[in-house]
Amino acid sequence: MTSIPRALSRATEQLSKSSDTPRLDAELLMAAALGIGRDRLILDDPRGEAPAGFVEFVERRAKGEPIAYITGHRAFWTIDLEVGPGALVPRPDSETLIAFAVEYFSGTAGPRRVLDLGTGPGTLLLAALDEWPKATGLGVDASEAALAYGRRNAERLGMYRRAEFRIGDWADGIEEKFDLILCNPPYVAEGAETGAGVLEYEPHEALFAGPDGLDDYRRLAPVIGGLLAPGGIAGIEIGFDQADAVAGLLEQEGHNATLVRDLGGRPRALCIKG
Structure with a gap:
């Protein structure tokens, strides 16, 4: 057997x-194999033997499989989400939407109703509900596989009474108005380069949106404003080079979009007010 420090070095x-x-x-893989958090792995500096499952984890990662699929979990904002095949892996970049909403609602009671369009495993919806414990919300996705993760996450996080998940095609059939709308649509252009393992493992329907990556924005722009309650906001994630194009689509519908940048200073979202 191999010691944990030696196994980490080899991996x-x-x-x-x-x-x-x-x-x-x-x-991260060692911590998962040991059944502990990475913080404990680093702070306690365990010196025992590496668990047998660690080798398999490393081999899967070496082939490009997302770590979240291997471990079955991904941290996002203040919550931990179960994820796996069929659900888009939550990215830290998407936390920009929550951060902007926190700033917008600062000093108020916060949003009462939250809508997450393209919720996946409940990423943005459950992060928002954790931030505002009195809020309730609806998560919509076209994938039953992704929604299954969302429902399990809501159950595990104790939010199952506050979060509803519904199969749907963006805003079709939704007549209610919401104080906070969050949306991370597919925005990768077909044929564009992606990170290692993304194309091979993650659901294409959650990534790609036509030749220019704008197909879903064209569908969202005419309807998203009509879902906003007075005083509410909608935050829509964008690719780093799509700010002008998506802002133009929103402006055609009468919306003055505010650009929000991520912690790296890159354009990350556009927000409109109700």
């Missing part, structure tokens, strides 16, 4: 050929 070397963050990947 880091192996993953350096396929990952930009080989040491981080190795630590």
Whole structure:
């Protein structure tokens, strides 16, 4: 058997050929194999033998499989989400939408009703409900597989009474108005380069949106404003080079969009007010 420190070193070397963050990947996989959090792995510095499952985890990661699919979980904002095949892996970039909403509702009671269009495993909806414990919300997605994760996440996080999940085609059939609308639509252009493992493992319907990546924005722009309650906001995630194009689509519908940048200073979202 191999000691944990030695196994981590070997895994880091192996993953350096396929990952930009080989040491981080190795630590996350080791923590999952041990059944502990990465923080405990680092702080306690366990010196026992590496669990047998760790080797398999590393081999899967070396082939490009997302870590979240291997471990079955992904941290997002203040919550931990169950994820797996059929559900888009939550990205830290999407936290920009929650951060902007927190700033917007600062000093108020917060939103009462939240809508997450393209909710996936409940990512933005459940993060918002965790932020505002008195809020309730609706998550809509075209994938039953993704919604199954969302429902389980709501149950595990104790939000099942506050979160409803519905199969749907964007806003079709929704007549209610919401104080906060969150949306991370597919925005990758067909044929564009993606990160390692993304194309091979994650659901294409949650990633790609036509030749220019704008197909779903064209569908959302005419309807999203009509779902906003007075004083509410809608935050729509965008690709780093899509701000002008998506803002133009929203302006055609009479919306003055505000650009929001992520922590790296990159254009990350457009927000409109009700």
